[in-house]
Amino acid sequence: MATKSFSVAKLPGFTATAVIVFVTLYLPILTLVAYSFNASQSVAIWGGFSWDWYVKAWNNDAVKDATVRSLLIAVCAALISTAVATMAALGTTRRKAFKGQTFIYVMINQPLMVPEIVTAVSLLILFGMIKQATGIQGIGYVIFAHAAFCIPFAYLPIRARLEGMDMTLETAAADLYASPWQTFRHVTLPILLPGVIAGAMLAFVISLDDVVITEFVKSGGQDTLPTYMLGQMRRQLTPEINAISSMLLALTIVLLTAFFLLTRKND
Amino acid sequence: MSAAEKAQAAQSTRNGWLLSTPALVILTLFAVGPLMIVVVYSFLAPGQYGNIEWAFSLDGWRGILWTKDIFDDTYGLADANVTIFWRSIKLSVLTTLLTFAVGFPTAWFIATRPAKSRALWLFLITIPFWTNLLIRTYAINEVIRNEGLLNTVLIKLGLISEPLRIIYTDTAVFIGMAYVYLPLMVLPLFAAIDRFDMRLLEAAYDLYASRWQVLRRVILPIVKPGIIAGSILVFVPSLGAYVTPRVLGGGKQMMIGNFIDLQFGQGRNWPLGAALSLTLLIIVTVALLIYVKYANRDTAHGH
Numbered sequence: 001m002a003t004k005s006f007s008v009a010k011l012p013g014f015t016a017t018a019v020i021v022f023v024t025l026y027l028p029i030l031t032l033v034a035y036s037f038n039a040s041q042s043v044a045i046w047g048g049f050s051w052d053w054y055v056k057a058w059n060n061d062a063v064k065d066a067t068v069r070s071l072l073i074a075v076c077a078a079l080i081s082t083a084v085a086t087m088a089a090l091g092t093t094r095r096k097a098f099k100g101q102t103f104i105y106v107m108i109n110q111p112l113m114v115p116e117i118v119t120a121v122s123l124l125i126l127f128g129m130i131k132q133a134t135g136i137q138g139i140g141y142v143i144f145a146h147a148a149f150c151i152p153f154a155y156l157p158i159r160a161r162l163e164g165m166d167m168t169l170e171t172a173a174a175d176l177y178a179s180p181w182q183t184f185r186h187v188t189l190p191i192l193l194p195g196v197i198a199g200a201m202l203a204f205v206i207s208l209d210d211v212v213i214t215e216f217v218k219s220g221g222q223d224t225l226p227t228y229m230l231g232q233m234r235r236q237l238t239p240e241i242n243a244i245s246s247m248l249l250a251l252t253i254v255l256l257t258a259f260f261l262l263t264r265k266n267d
Numbered sequence: 268m269s270a271a272e273k274a275q276a277a278q279s280t281r282n283g284w285l286l287s288t289p290a291l292v293i294l295t296l297f298a299v300g301p302l303m304i305v306v307v308y309s310f311l312a313p314g315q316y317g318n319i320e321w322a323f324s325l326d327g328w329r330g331i332l333w334t335k336d337i338f339d340d341t342y343g344l345a346d347a348n349v350t351i352f353w354r355s356i357k358l359s360v361l362t363t364l365l366t367f368a369v370g371f372p373t374a375w376f377i378a379t380r381p382a383k384s385r386a387l388w389l390f391l392i393t394i395p396f397w398t399n400l401l402i403r404t405y406a407i408n409e410v411i412r413n414e415g416l417l418n419t420v421l422i423k424l425g426l427i428s429e430p431l432r433i434i435y436t437d438t439a440v441f442i443g444m445a446y447v448y449l450p451l452m453v454l455p456l457f458a459a460i461d462r463f464d465m466r467l468l469e470a471a472y473d474l475y476a477s478r479w480q481v482l483r484r485v486i487l488p489i490v491k492p493g494i495i496a497g498s499i500l501v502f503v504p505s506l507g508a509y510v511t512p513r514v515l516g517g518g519k520q521m522m523i524g525n526f527i528d529l530q531f532g533q534g535r536n537w538p539l540g541a542a543l544s545l546t547l548l549i550i551v552t553v554a555l556l557i558y559v560k561y562a563n564r565d566t567a568h569g570h
Contacts, residue, residue: 091286
């Protein structure tokens with residue numbers, strides 16, 4: 001990189017703009033976190049440091065229910081989407097390009113291309129029909145809706161991992177009389193595992209963050225943490241929302257840091 | 268190819284399909300299939316208490332832009348709908364332009380950092396990207412509210428005496444969307460600039476190009492695929508935005524997403540909601556097709 005001279009690459013005003021962008025990007029988030037420790041009832045006036053809003057959020061049954069539900073949905077959706085995405089990634093790599101492969105790609109990436117509101121509305125109609133016809137209620141609808149839109153997020157890191165994989169290892173295992181299952185279990189899977197975990201984590205975060213589709217698909221009393229917060233935003237706001245947001249933010253950052261360490265170490 | 272090789276290839280293809288089947292089943296049931304129902308619904312008549320009546324009708328599609336006069340049954344342009352469409356397109360275009368204007372220098376800044384700190388700067392862009400959209404919308408709400416951070420600081424500084432009334436206006440939605448979608452612009456721009464050969468700049472300067480000429484004639488044409496990718500990634504979710512206009516627009520400054528929601532709620536016009544959803548989907552698909560066309564043409568140039 002000796003040729004990368006900084007005086008050449010420097011453009012007037014670019015650094016200043018970038019600094020302003022980073023400050024603007026983080027200032028609102030940091031303000032939100034800071035006010036979660038506000039002792040005052042108002043979200044506007046600083047009244048000293050306090051943990052009260054965290055305690056309050058922790059003791060709020062609606063928040064507790066929504067948190068448990070969010071985690072349950074995210075875990076189930078991540079498990080389902082990662083399982084099917086791993087299989088699909090194995091099916092669409094490590095072999096000669098076959099007819100219909102493009103179709104499979106388009107199908108898998110479909111949730112990335114359709115606006116969320118459109119998917120939300122279509123699922124509202126479909127689930128309404130099923131509920132009316134069968135009378136079956138429950139959280140399963142939300143879980144499957146999440147599992148579907150999480151598939152591309154789980155698929156991409158797994159496929160990236162498979163594409164960088166040395167295929168001769170599998171051939172070598174087969175040459176040494178390993179059965180296809182043994183080859184998969186002892187050769188492919190261990191190499192693939194970081195990609196699978198990374199995919200599962202992305203799927204988990206995506207599910208945990210979803211507002212729009214959940215808002216349309218959920219029945220009464222099935223609030224997740226984001227839809228609960230959306231509902232609260234219509235009312236008078238207290239720093240309790242800041243406390244909940246901060247906790248969700250912390251969880252996201254922990255997962256992301258783990259994701260980066262996981263995908264980076266094996267580059 | 269021998270018969271054995273042919274059989275092996277067929278076997279391999281069959282395995283490819285078999286392994287992809289579970290994912291395809293879930294996507295068909297919960298992503299692609301439901302869209303077909305939306306198509307059917309857009310051609311039906313609205314039910315009195317929501318949902319639909321099983322009778323063919325084009326009113327859903329007609330209702331996108333036209334409204335029936337209650338007195339003489341003639342159709343006229345629905346002003347409210349036009350306003351919503353115009354606002355959606357206007358705000359999405361403005362959001363794309365603003366995120367590009369500030370996102371390009373930011374991406375350039377990150378790409379020209381030394382290799383070691385570059386990963387950290389990139390990570391700093393990625394954190395907001397993965398942070399819950401609702402939380403980010405709420406965070407910007409905290410800043411631009413009447414009693415929010417911005418107004419408090421400006422009043423304390425004595426620059427204004429009355430708070431700026433930004434919240435629940437188009438400006439609020441615009442600021443909010445630019446804030447939440449900015450990482451989507453920076454990331455593809457960074458990817459394009461990162462591949463840019465900085466020696467080209469030396470060559471240009473050696474040939475007495477001015478800074479403006481270098482930017483205009485050397486940098487921008489080469490990073491164009493990144494610009495197009497970033498613009499699509501910002502424009503598409505902006506056009507379909509639901510959460511940001513709902514929270515920052517206060518239910519009045521509706522965009523297409525909220526207008527669709529309204530048809531399934533108080534509006535009780537599911538066929539119109541279905542037709543609006545499909546209109547949104549068509550616009551987005553056209554935008555994506557343009558992107559694919561440009562992206563392919565650019566790679567074709569590279570070879």
